[in-house]
Amino acid sequence: PAKTMDELVSLCKRRGFIFQGSEIYGGMQGAYDYGPLGIELKNNLKAAWWRAMVYERDDVEGLDAAIIQNKNVYKYSGHEDTFTDPMVDCHECKSRMRADHMKDIKVCDNCGSTNVTEPRDFNLMFKTNVGPMVNEESYTYLRPETAQGIFTNFKNVVDSTSRTLPFGIAQIGKSFRNEITPRNFIFRVREFEQMELEFFCKPGEDEKWHEFWVGARKQWWLDQGLAEENIEFEYVTGDDLAHYSKSTVDILYKFPHGFEELEGVANRTDYDLGSHTKAQEEFGLSAKVKQNEHSTAKLAIRDLEANKWEVPFCIEPSAGLDRGLLAVMTEAYTEEELPNGSTRTVLKFKPHLAPIKVAIMPLKKNKPEIVALAKELKNKLQKLGLGRILYENTGNVGKGYRRHDEVGTPICVTVDFDSIEKEGAPVTVRDRDTMEQIVVPAAELPAYVVNYFIN
Ligand code: ATP
Structure with missing residues (x-):
């Protein structure tokens, strides 16, 4: 598992899971945007x-x-009257904070001063105006x-x-x-x-x-x-x-x-x-x-x-x-030392949660038959309805594996010269966790993938 929040935050941003909300305007505290992979994981x-x-x-x-x-x-649910957290103000640094983790002695989270106010109730609901008239009655709350x-x-x-x-x-x-x-x-x-x-x-x-x-x-x-x-x-x-x-x-x-x-x-x-x-x-x-x-x-x-x-x-x-x-x-985040002494970062998601289910990588991006077979396989797998299947046309398989380890893609499939030359069109299937590679005939790939994700 991840040991620090920082390593997660940094991976989330780098790989497109989660971004700070309103980032280009300096951010919006307490709001985050889910990126291309974050939305898949969330869904x-x-x-x-x-x-x-x-x-x-x-x-x-x-x-x-x-x-x-x-x-x-919210009147009858009790939220209007009681949905509050205790809050204190710090006289020294002028910050405001939640006080429910503070015991008898209240200490400012920010500057460590004990010169803080007594806790008072702060209602956590966002109040908003409804309709074109703004008056005493025209409000409600976001739930x-x-x-x-x-x-x-x-x-x-x-x-x-x-x-x-x-x-x-x-x-x-x-x-x-x-x-x-x-x-x-x-x-x-x-x-x-x-x-x-x-x-x-x-x-x-x-x-x-x-x-x-x-x-x-x-x-x-x-x-x-x-x-x-x-x-x-x-x-x-x-x-x-x-x-x-x-x-x-x-x-x-x-x-x-x-x-x-x-x-x-x-x-x-x-x-x-x-x-x-x-x-x-x-x-x-x-x-x-x-x-x-x-x-x-x-x-x-x-x-x-x-x-x-x-x-x-x-x-x-x-x-x-x-x-x-x-x-x-947090749980999926794994840093692993490999037999050759290098390390890799892997998100060991359960397959059903992985944002990308399968990445299909043609070994050569300028070899039309390889590209065609890779695209055909992508389309076939996509139709299975398991989630996102990525066609990854960077032509660098080693880098592709590393990237897909980091975002938790359970299976990478490479299409190479053997796939277009040998009988049965064998493709290489590489497992994220064991890093083992097996060869599967292209025609059997959909069944292999279904079996992998449905069990
Ligand atoms: P906390 O004590 O951490 O503020 P809570 O007891 O007020 O949480 P509940 O009202 O029980 O939370 O809400 C149910 C669940 O909703 C929580 O277990 C948590 O997973 C989620 N949740 C509540 N508040 C937040 C928040 N501010 N941000 C993210 N998730 C939240």
Whole structure:
């Protein structure tokens, strides 16, 4: 794994994974742009999540709710009142910082002075104006989590799919938080993506499902290549619990800057649906909610056995996509010493996550038959739908291998003189991790590649 953030940042920029946002204007703190390879990696990680959370289950539906929502969503969700971080100001160097890692004695992160203010609450939501009139009422917020769109669509999804408990709704999308001190590359940023599942179950079955999802989510991260020894659980208690949570287990990963939260799995009880439902008094809610004077929908489900309406409990595994990508890159980053004494940098991504699946390299870029066969193979492999297949026409195979090691391409295929002269058109297939090369007849390459990526 990567030992320092700097080596990751530098590789990400050099090879086109991640760039500082608004770089040509001096940057925008807490915002990053994903480059040609970053977008592929991100899409692959999202696809893996969606496959595991929606396609491979029979009890989850998908959703893509709007980022801008009625401001009442945040009034009743509790975000307007409580979605804050403690912040202190330093009297010496005039900087401002998040204080939640500071214990009894408060010390400035920037200059080390203890001459700082008492912590005060800072709301992390971005406020924005909606419509052409700017007045006291015309505001809303950019969503600070995707979850609320799921709760407000609960009735729509139940009515349109006839779901009964237990079932979940999954969503991936952007969230925004005006973090006081964004830092550690894409670990803490102001614009990021979340992959969230809200899993609804009967009250009383919540603890069982909570435990289930903690285990399932850890396993998923292992399946994305994270090593068991780099994952830890943290049981969040007392004051550290979010306003909606009965209990939370954070899944931590050993990032270059230490063990930090990668995903939170929270038992949100009946807080959210209870907050957003009309006729709250009918349900005997267990959570303490604000009295709702605006909702027009009953966010409850009919319990056929007990013959009554019930507000489900909700378990939420909430993962950060950017943090996930950072974890996957950290884990994949490998510096290897080769038998000849040189070193190579390899990103040992799981094949399904690799931004480029196969690179096809003609040995000679000015030999038409070689070029033609290489292009034909590229087109054939591209049609398999596995992701990006790169036709790499630099004519320098050694350099090509090194570059593709560094971006984690699992397979490189070279087309050489043998391929156009010998029977069966043999091409050379080189494996990223073992660096072993085998010869495969061109006609069998698609089957070889499918077999490699599907298993
Ligand atoms: P933290 O304590 O690190 O601020 P949190 O507990 O506020 O995180 P949650 O509200 O539980 O985070 O959000 C769920 C997930 O969303 C987190 O586990 C993380 O992966 C991701 N996430 C939250 N805030 C950010 C951020 N500012 N930048 C990147 N990812 C984030």
